Amino acid sequence: SVQSVESLSERKSALFKFEEDNLKASLKSLFTQAVQAAYPENFKEVSLNECANSGLGDYQFNDAMHLFSVVREVGGCDVKSPREVAQNIINMLPVNPFFENPSIAGPGFINVKISDSYISSKILQNFNICEPRERRVNTAENVNYPRVIVDFSSPNIAKEMHVGHLRSTIIGDSICRMLEYKNIETLRLNHVGDWGTQFGMLIEYLNDEHDDFVDTIGDLQSCYKLAKKRFDEDTEFKIRSQAAVVKLQAGDPKMLEIWENVCQTSRNEFETIYEALNVRISERGESFYNLMISGILEELEQKNIAVKSEGALCIFSSFEGTPLICRKSDGGYNYASTDLAAINHRIKYEKADWVIYVTDSGQKKHFAGIFDATERAGWLERCEKSDVRLSHVGFGLVMGEDGKRFRTRSGEVIRLKELLSEAESRCYDELKNRGTSGLSEIEMKQTARKLGIGAIKYADLQNNLSTNYVFSFDRMLDLKGNTAIYLQYAHVRVSAVLDKTQIDVQNVTPQEFRFKAKEERALALHILKFAESLDSSLQDLMPSRICDYLYTLSSLFNDFYGSCKVIGDDNEESRIILCHATASVMRRCFFILGIDPVYKL
Numbered sequence: 332s333v334q335s336v337e338s339l340s341e342r343k344s345a346l347f348k349f350e351e352d353n354l355k356a357s358l359k360s361l362f363t364q365a366v367q368a369a370y371p372e373n374f375k376e377v378s379l380n381e382c383a384n385s386g387l388g389d390y391q392f393n394d395a396m397h398l399f400s401v402v403r404e405v406g407g408c409d410v411k412s413p414r415e416v417a418q419n420i421i422n423m424l425p426v427n428p429f430f431e432n433p434s435i436a437g438p439g440f441i442n443v444k445i446s447d448s449y450i451s452s453k454i455l456q457n458f459n460i461c462e463p464r465e466r467r468v469n470t471a472e473n474v475n476y477p478r479v480i481v482d483f484s485s486p487n488i489a490k491e492m493h494v495g496h497l498r499s500t501i502i503g504d505s506i507c508r509m510l511e512y513k514n515i516e517t518l519r520l521n522h523v524g525d526w527g528t529q530f531g532m533l534i535e536y537l538n539d540e541h542d543d544f545v546d547t548i549g550d551l552q553s554c555y556k557l558a559k560k561r562f563d564e565d566t567e568f569k570i571r572s573q574a575a576v577v578k579l580q581a582g583d584p585k586m587l588e589i590w591e592n593v594c595q596t597s598r599n600e601f602e603t604i605y606e607a608l609n610v611r612i613s614e615r616g617e618s619f620y621n622l623m624i625s626g627i628l629e630e631l632e633q634k635n636i637a638v639k640s641e642g643a644l645c646i647f648s649s650f651e652g653t654p655l656i657c658r659k660s661d662g663g664y665n666y667a668s669t670d671l672a673a674i675n676h677r678i679k680y681e682k683a684d685w686v687i688y689v690t691d692s693g694q695k696k697h698f699a700g701i702f703d704a705t706e707r708a709g710w711l712e713r714c715e716k717s718d719v720r721l722s723h724v725g726f727g728l729v730m731g732e733d734g735k736r737f738r739t740r741s742g743e744v745i746r747l748k749e750l751l752s753e754a755e756s757r758c759y760d761e762l763k764n765r766g767t768s769g770l771s772e773i774e775m776k777q778t779a780r781k782l783g784i785g786a787i788k789y790a791d792l793q794n795n796l797s798t799n800y801v802f803s804f805d806r807m808l809d810l811k812g813n814t815a816i817y818l819q820y821a822h823v824r825v826s827a828v829l830d831k832t833q834i835d836v837q838n839v840t841p842q843e844f845r846f847k848a849k850e851e852r853a854l855a856l857h858i859l860k861f862a863e864s865l866d867s868s869l870q871d872l873m874p875s876r877i878c879d880y881l882y883t884l885s886s887l888f889n890d891f892y893g894s895c896k897v898i899g900d901d902n903e904e905s906r907i908i909l910c911h912a913t914a915s916v917m918r919r920c921f922f923i924l925g926i927d928p929v930y931k932l
């Protein structure tokens with residue numbers, strides 16, 4: 332069933348436990364110990380939630396009810412109610428720095444309230460760690476350090492990069508940043524579509540019509556369309572195109588030169604987009620794997636995983652569905668052939684512990700097939716480390732405000748360059764029209780760029796990945812609501828406070844960090860939840876969780892700022908520390924989302 336693939340990609344690898352400084356994970360482990368001590372026979376993995384009602388506490392343990400039913404069924408025990416089970420668990424909770432007296436509510440919910448002294452000490456301990464930590468490198472002592480390959484962006488040569496590739500680029504980059512923040516080594520790969528039979532007709536067409544070269548992607552794209560048309564209509568051209576592919580594959584220098592030029596033209600175009608988005612990625616296109624394919628298919632045939640069927644070589648997966656065709660009946664290779672060679676290369680030669688693919692959800696089945704074949708071929712098994720983990724992160728379509736696929740008014744593919752510059756110029760106009768800011772012309776340009784690009788990224792990342800998302804400048808540039816602009820304003824506000832204070836935060840060592848107002852406590856506790864939010868984002872590869880976290884952080888900061896005086900208050904020192912911690916965590920989130928924070932607006 333499809334489930335086997337799900338559980339395969341979800342299989343927990345011992346290498347990927349991200350839980351340092353994770354408050355929720357620490358609490359969970361306390362409850363695990365308590366349940367183990369109180370009910371050793373009935374122990375199973377426990378769960379812990381945030382309290383829905385913050386009046387009762389901060390975290391809640393809800394397993395007592397279930398445990399009671401299990402214990403009662405087994406019999407031979409003397410508890411009469413879930414509340415009693417809850418009490419027995421509480422009795423076994425180890426003494427700990429996080430909370431003091433848990434309470435039982437309703438039928439047997441255990442609520443814990445994090446102690447103010449714990450929150451204070453943690454904030455003090457952490458508040459000035461603004462610098463990103465140093466990167467860890469693989470040394471003899473930590474050779475087990477995990478290495479992750481993220482395959483993302485991956486546009487196709489000779490075609491414009493489209494909004495789907497934009498999503499992949501933004502999401503993939505953010506996933507890399509989360510991993511890198513955790514000091515995990517990443518290899519960012521751009522699996523560009525630079526190989527295949529389509530290059531034969533393109534080369535022949537360029538040769539016929541353009542003296543072999545064109546220098547913009549727009550021209551390439553139109554040539555591509557015209558070449559396709561000629562290919563379908565003109566038999567002589569078709570035959571020449573097919574011959575060109577064979578020559579190209581055999582390494583004919585003339586063919587290679589034209590092909591290389593086509594790639595370079597496209598590459599230049601892609602580069603400008605990556606530069607505007609500030610995304611790093613290494614190109615390793617489909618052509619890279621070409622020579623590996625025949626050997627890989629042979630191996631799969633020998634292992635009886637790939638079988639001949641109606642002339643083609645197919646892999647029938649262990650779950651229902653159409654087979655993966657890995658060699659066409661004419662002997663040619665395809666998208667799947669390349670992906671099989673690529674995954675093998677990544678595991679075997681690149682020694683990846685985790686391979687993550689970021690594409691639209693339409694490719695879900697393709698990757699399920701590739702992963703299934705990979706597992707059955709035994710490529711995932713490792714003796715020295717735990718098994719290799721594979722994930723496909725699928726995302727929904729980008730829709731226009733009219734509810735249809737996102738296109739220009741005349742129905743064409745949206746050009747990304749124009750999209751990015753429109754975001755920028757809208758922000759610029761906004762800043763200009765406001766007129767009140769103390770920004771110079773240059774600052775205004777730079778700020779507009781950061782706001783615009785950041786807004787596009789955030790609007791994308793904030794969504795639940797699998798749903799289609801509606802691209803709307805008006806919405807993403809709104810000051811209110813869950814938008815990057817709202818977050819940027821909160822960041823500017825906190826930065827301004829830190830600018831204004833006379834207190835030198837680097838040098839204060841207050842004996843005590845005090846809260847007076849409830850808004851201070853709420854903000855401080857949320858700051859401590861950064862680690863758990865990052866871990867859960869990573870565990871499920873959902874950057875939207877970091878967005879939610881940052882949005883809540885900004886709102887809690889605004890609540891605090893709205894009701895607590897900072898500068899000149901007798902609690903100024905503590906409040907400045909809180910602002911400092913807020914700013915520091917905000918900037919980490921911005922970093923992870925790939926958004927440049929602005930400091931002045």
Ligand code: ARG
Pocket residue numbers: 482484485486487522523524670673688689690
């Ligand atoms: N070039 C493909 C596309 O535009 C995406 C490639 C994704 N990566 C992969 N290894 N198949 O849809």
